[in-house]
Amino acid sequence: MNNNIALTASAALLSGLFMISGCSSDDGGGGGTAAVPANATVIDDTNAEQIIGAMASSLSSLDQALAVEATPAMGLDAAIDHIKPLIKNRLKNSGIDLATGASFNEVEECLYGGTITASGDETDDYPNYSETVTATFTNCSMFDGMVINGTVSGTFTENQDTSAYTDSVTGSLSITITAEPDTIKTSFNGLNFQESGNYYEGTFTTTKSTFALSIEVNGTTQFAFLSELKANIVESNGTSCPESGHILVTGGNGTTAEGIYNGDGMTMTIKANGDTVNDSYDCRYL
Numbered sequence: 001m002n003n004n005i006a007l008t009a010s011a012a013l014l015s016g017l018f019m020i021s022g023c024s025s026d027d028g029g030g031g032g033t034a035a036v037p038a039n040a041t042v043i044d045d046t047n048a049e050q051i052i053g054a055m056a057s058s059l060s061s062l063d064q065a066l067a068v069e070a071t072p073a074m075g076l077d078a079a080i081d082h083i084k085p086l087i088k089n090r091l092k093n094s095g096i097d098l099a100t101g102a103s104f105n106e107v108e109e110c111l112y113g114g115t116i117t118a119s120g121d122e123t124d125d126y127p128n129y130s131e132t133v134t135a136t137f138t139n140c141s142m143f144d145g146m147v148i149n150g151t152v153s154g155t156f157t158e159n160q161d162t163s164a165y166t167d168s169v170t171g172s173l174s175i176t177i178t179a180e181p182d183t184i185k186t187s188f189n190g191l192n193f194q195e196s197g198n199y200y201e202g203t204f205t206t207t208k209s210t211f212a213l214s215i216e217v218n219g220t221t222q223f224a225f226l227s228e229l230k231a232n233i234v235e236s237n238g239t240s241c242p243e244s245g246h247i248l249v250t251g252g253n254g255t256t257a258e259g260i261y262n263g264d265g266m267t268m269t270i271k272a273n274g275d276t277v278n279d280s281y282d283c284r285y286l
Contacts, residue, residue: 034190034212037224040252048272049281052259055227055247056268056283080169080193086142087118087135088156098124114139114147127161137173147176152191163200169193185216202238206245225251230258241265241283 043051096102101123108116120133132155137148152171158164174187191211197204210228214221226249233245247259258271259281267280 034192034210034226034228036226036250036252037212037214039214039221040224040226040250042253043225043249043251043255043257043272045272045275045277048257048277049270051223051225051249051257052247052268052270053281053283055249056259080167082142082146082175083135083137083148083152083173084154084156086116086140087133087152087154088131089122098122100125110140110142112141112144114141116140127159128157129160130157131155145178149174149176158199162198164196164198166196167194183218187214187216188212189214197235203236204233205235206233225249233261237265239265240285241268 041047101121103119103121105119106117108118110116115138116135117138118133118135120131122131122133123129132153134151134153136151140148142148150171150173152169152173154170155166155168157166170192172187172189172191174185176183176185178184189212192208193206193211194208195204195206206229208229210226212226213224215223228248228250229246230248231244231246233242233247235242237243242261243263243265245259245261249257251257255273256271258269260269260271261283262268262280266282266284268283269279270277270281
């Protein structure tokens, strides 16, 4: 395997992650407790900036985030963007009057193999939409070359007039992508994520997100660590760099990387093991 692939594929996955936020890992959902993986990556001043820069990015590929060639890969934001259409609006076009809500429990075959088993409740009393769902993905491939496994529970609400929304997702999820000659698998265990915002305005507050992350390329672990927040991520202007928030990544041997938004809408401070690596990292183009 090309050594550059191992780095770029892993970081590409990282670059698509949700803004990390949240509380302690013991309040997670169906995915169990998030903890530092046994084979966690050791963090130091040579990789802390790359890790935090990728974690804070809203982009999904390393070539966009860090201007280098990247193997196609899937991060958590992109993963949830893929599974939300698969588990939301299951009754919306069924002819059922959803104004007072309805329940569902069904198994669906995925386009390229595998299944989705979903159960929950859905209400659509325009303009207010809400759904609570638990879904299990078993070797589900809706897109050629991508396989989803895991169980997640989610609660989603949206005002279809104002575009205000809330998302809450717990559980564990793995995405495997085959991009010849490489196979890239990213796993999110003990996931606990909560966010509210406005789709149209591009604003959001991420209040909770804790998970153990493991990334494998061709069966070999390239990155593994625990992600959480020491403070909420807040973006109230619809710009690409939030005003506040504190990302915390814990790696092997108790090592850490931190990303702290400076409040100027342009920069963040990055630390490795408590020491500042960069106090003016440009976060406007992540």
